[in-house]
């Protein structure tokens with residue numbers, strides 16, 4: 001803590017006596033030969049003692065029995081978290097013990113708490129403040145919105161404890177982030193690009209980061225992030241605990257994932273890559289030019305319920321949202337061409353239920369937890385097959401029901417096949433004329449192999465074009 005006294009202040013000048021960068025504005029010790037008095041010593045030690053002596057609630061819950069610190073566990077019931085979900089049950093004990101872990105579980109099954117709760121438990125055992133510019137734990141996420149959501153979750157789990165989180169993402173002031181990092185932080189939640197920027201400015205020092213979490217790990221290991229991740233990983237101590245979580249983990253990625261882990265526990269709830277169990281899925285075959293009208297038909301049947309519509313391009317998504325607005329829908333759009341302010345307002349309005357339809361690119365595919373989302377429409381099929389599972393996973397969160405309809409144009413049959421292959425199951429047809437090529441695949445049992453829906457599809461012959469309904473069947 002005495003190190004703080006010799007650190008420069010925000011203007012770069014040496015700190016003056018009494019100027020304190022930490023919370024509370026207590027007098028600082030003079031550097032050099034100044035001898036600390038008993039009063040000084042008491043002041044210096046106080047935060048640390050407070051840290052350790054804070055009353056630990058005397059509670060016994062399923063989470064405390066798994067080793068979660070009671071100061072964290074006490075925050076869970078008010079959030080509706082009473083008993084651990086399967087991934088939490090499988091992952092938490094190993095993480096509390098200090099093991100590296102690869103955790104795979106379907107969307108909406110509580111992976112954030114599966115890494116957040118044991119990580120906070122371990123941090124609470126340290127009992128010291130972080131040093132300037134450092135963070136004890138680093139959580140990396142692929143999008144700004146997801147980083148924000150994780151930060152909010154960590155705040156909620158850690159309420160009433162001395163643990164502090166800070167979020168650094170693009171689109172926000174880098175100077176503010178630089179200044180905040182001067183104090184150091186317990187948990188840093190970041191998107192990789194902005195973290196690299198801060199490291200290059202000398203604002204973040206990862207040499208003491210003993211915990212690394214990659215949320216949406218397969219996307220973080222993907223080509224768009226891997227270079228940044230490699231640079232970041234080199235700066236972290238070798239002796240650290242690394243946790244990787246996702247709902248999907250393609251085989252190729254799994255090998256790469258292993259290079260970040262030491263003697264990891266592998267925890268998988270259900271075979272990885274499957275859609276959440278309670279999502280009622282369907283594919284509707286439709287010509288590209290008829291998709292907007294079809295979407296409007298579906299939306300009209302559930303005007304009061306929240307729906308996310310996924311488009312492939314920023315431009316296409318923007319155009320679609322404008323069209324829906326013209327047709328009288330309360331709609332907002334979120335994609336890479338929007339400013340950060342617009343993105344945040346769009347999401348806030350949607351979370352609050354003020355806008356009922358959110359048109360989004362894959363920027364909203366991963367991790368976002370908006371429990372009221374009842375419908376997901378894949379207006380365009382994703383070209384990364386795993387993203388289908390993540391997109392539809394924006395509905396049916398934490399055991400709720402949800403529906404997901406994929407609009408498949410004749411040119412998208414290849415994407416549909418790739419998605420079904422990745423999920424190892426067929427998506428039931430709910431409307432439109434099955435193109436000849438797709439019908440043939442379906443008659444053979446499809447690329448899906450022996451998945452549950454695949455078996456279903458074999459029993460039920462593929463819908464013939466002549467018998468296909470003209471409008472939506474199930475909505």
Ligand SMILES: Nc1ncnc2c1ncn2[C@@H]1O[C@H](COP(=O)(O)OP(=O)(O)OP(=O)(O)O)[C@@H](O)[C@H]1O
Pocket residue numbers: 079080081082083084085088105106107108109110111112113246247366367368369371393394397398
């Ligand atoms: N044990 C629990 N009991 C009840 N609800 C829970 C529990 N754990 C988490 N939740 C709730 O479940 C929802 C989904 O959690 P979370 O966002 O962590 O899912 P996820 O597995 O990370 O999903 P995704 O793969 O989409 O990122 C949240 O609203 C969370 O508060």
Ligand SMILES: [Mg+2]
Pocket residue numbers: 111112215367
């Ligand atoms: Mg998540």
